[in-house]
Amino acid sequence: xxxxxxLDRSSKAFIRRVKKHIRARVHRIDVLVxxxxxxxxxxxxxxxxxxxxxxxxxxxxxxxxxxxxxRLCLRLRTASRVGICIPGFKCFHADGxxxxxxxxxxxLWINPEIPVHYYSxxxxxxxxxxxxxxxxxxxxxxxxxxxxxxxxxxEEEAFDxxxxxxxxxxxxxxxxxxxxxxxxxxxxxxxxHQRGYRxxxxxxxxxxxxxxxLLELAEWNGDMPLVDGMTGSGTVAVEAALxxxxxxxxxxxxxxxxxxxxxxxxxxxxxxxxxxxxxxLNRDIRIVAIDRSSGYIRLxxxxxxxxxxxxRITWIRTDFFGWTPQNEGLEKGLLFLNPPYGKRITTxxxxxxxxxxxxxxxYYRGWRVMIILPDKNLLSLYxxxxxxxxxxxxxxxxxxxxxxxx
Numbered sequence: 001x002x003x004x005x006x007l008d009r010s011s012k013a014f015i016r017r018v019k020k021h022i023r024a025r026v027h028r029i030d031v032l033v034x035x036x037x038x039x040x041x042x043x044x045x046x047x048x049x050x051x052x053x054x055x056x057x058x059x060x061x062x063x064x065x066x067x068x069x070x071r072l073c074l075r076l077r078t079a080s081r082v083g084i085c086i087p088g089f090k091c092f093h094a095d096g097x098x099x100x101x102x103x104x105x106x107x108l109w110i111n112p113e114i115p116v117h118y119y120s121x122x123x124x125x126x127x128x129x130x131x132x133x134x135x136x137x138x139x140x141x142x143x144x145x146x147x148x149x150x151x152x153x154x155e156e157e158a159f160d161x162x163x164x165x166x167x168x169x170x171x172x173x174x175x176x177x178x179x180x181x182x183x184x185x186x187x188x189x190x191x192x193h194q195r196g197y198r199x200x201x202x203x204x205x206x207x208x209x210x211x212x213x214l215l216e217l218a219e220w221n222g223d224m225p226l227v228d229g230m231t232g233s234g235t236v237a238v239e240a241a242l243x244x245x246x247x248x249x250x251x252x253x254x255x256x257x258x259x260x261x262x263x264x265x266x267x268x269x270x271x272x273x274x275x276x277x278x279x280x281l282n283r284d285i286r287i288v289a290i291d292r293s294s295g296y297i298r299l300x301x302x303x304x305x306x307x308x309x310x311x312r313i314t315w316i317r318t319d320f321f322g323w324t325p326q327n328e329g330l331e332k333g334l335l336f337l338n339p340p341y342g343k344r345i346t347t348x349x350x351x352x353x354x355x356x357x358x359x360x361x362x363y364y365r366g367w368r369v370m371i372i373l374p375d376k377n378l379l380s381l382y383x384x385x386x387x388x389x390x391x392x393x394x395x396x397x398x399x400x401x402x403x404x405x406x
Contacts, residue, residue, distance in 0.1 A: 007107060007148055009261060021105050022066050022262045028085035029069050030184055031060045033078065036392055037213045041078045048075060061085075067267040069187055070257065074250040074271055077212035077243070079192050083173070086183040092126045094136045097181060101140035108262045109185060112145050114170045115156035121175040137174050137183075164190035168256045189256030195242075196253030197307035200299050201233050206338060208249065210394060211239040214401055217390055218334055218370045225286035225333030229320040234300025234313075236336050237289040241309035244285045248275045252307060285312060288328060292319040321355065324363040332366040341374045343397065350378070357382040360406065369404040376400045 008014055033041040035057045042060055045052045048071070055061035058080075062072075072082045086104055091097040110116070118137065120130040127133060138155055145152040159169050171186035193207040206214075214236065220226060222244025228237040242249060251272065257263060291297050297317045304310040316323065325333070337356065341349050353373070360369050361384075373379070376389060379402065386402035393399075 007150065007261075017105065018108060018262045018264075021108055023264065026063055026065060027069065029062050029064055029072065030055060030083040030085060031062065031072060031076065031079050032058055032081040032083065033060060034058065034080060034209070034393065037078055037216075040213055040216050041076070043216075044076055044078060045072075048072070066262075066264060067271060070255075070264075070268050071271050073188055073192070073255050073257070074275060075248045076192065077239075077249050078209055078216070080209065081171075081186055081188045081192060083171075083184040083186050086185065088180055088182045090179055091176065091181045092179055094127060094132055097127065097133065097136045097176070098140045100181065101137050101183075102144050104140075104144070104183070106141050106144045107148050107150065109260060110141075110170050110172075111259045111261065112150050112152045114168055114256075114259060115153055115159070116141070116170045116172055117156055117159070119171065119173045121173075121177070123175075123177045125176045125179045127176050127179075133174055133176055137172070161191065165194055165196060165253060168259065170256065187255065187257040190253070192250070194253065195249050195307070197238065198233065198235070198303045199306065200302070205233045206235045206394065208235055208239055210392065211235045212243070212249070213392070214336070214370060214372075215240055215243060217388065217401055218336070218368060218403055220334045220368075222283065222285050224368075225288065225325075225330050227288045227290065227325060227330070227333065227335045229290050229323075229335055229337045230339055231289040231291045231300050232296055232338065234289055234296075234303050236338070237287050237300065237313050238304050238307050238309060240287055241285065241304070241312050242307060244280075244287075245283055245309065245312065246278055246280045247308070251275060286314075286330070286333070287312065288314045288316060288330070290316045290318060290320055290323055292317065321359055325367070326363070333368070335360065335364055335367050335369045337370070338372040341372075343374075345375050345378070349374075350381070353378045354381045360404075365406050367406050369406055371402050371404070373400040373402055376402075 042052060045060060045062060050062040052060045052062040069082055069084055089100045091100055118134040120133045122128060122130050122133055142152045156169060168189035173184040175182050193209040195208050226240050231237055289300060294317050297315055301310055301315055304313055339352055384404055386404050388403045390401045391398055392401060
């Protein structure tokens, strides 16, 4: 099979193949999401005009054209990844898998210069070994590129996910379930929580996706003031500003699909132009970020500057307990607190939460308050019950987001 003539991206033959296999088709699109906020992500998809269905504990499946997948990468705030599904096929042995996989036009889909990381799953099939499935798929892709006269750089087992915006990796998921093979290609590269604005996270920061989830749980959309009382690296304040000003979370970062041979730059520029036209940059919002550390304030302001929202946030270096909303003329709004609690519930942590509850009870009457707790038993220190209490994963631990109406 000789395909060399098709690899010139400016050639009419290559453009025709891209139109046939990429542009003209309606694709299955998988949105990967942390299961604990799957319903919030589903709501995002519906608000963007997509119908979706469950395709696994952490997968929502929709469909659309390739530019719809671009749009999801750009706009989703709570998702982890977006993947495009290759049409499935039946296979009963490794040779059959190899032949079918080699027919896929990989030279249109993936960049041969970017290392690949494979994920495989096999259930109730004649092919039983996941390693065999990975090796067979890799051989098929390599041979397909070889037939095009291109060297495929191959597989990489381990890599630094924190540097993926600069050094992207191609993820390919392959599953064989009841002898039906399904292949999904990651489009995002770096995890979607990596918005591209946070250079220095600080210790134990909230992921941007988790911050977006917490704002959704608090039902905050910019129509009331927000005080981030212990801002740290500023993630909640920045995510709040992006949400209120309708700035898409992916607007400042790059994506893996931009390096694909079939990347449609015109469609991508159009999606970004539409998003830019919808931004509410002149909207009157009030966000206050407080931290007692001048270092954290500098860090948070730099992150906000990179996100284009530094001047939309009021930065105050002071101790949370020495500041009240009346200092800024704020009558009511949302107070968000993510205290520095650590892994163990020490006496110092208990006393800190006791002090927090006393402070908000005195100075934040009429406010909504969301507090992050490492242990729900800390609620016994307060004489009020939360309106909602949500258990969420964070950094290998579990946290509780308690929402109070004072």
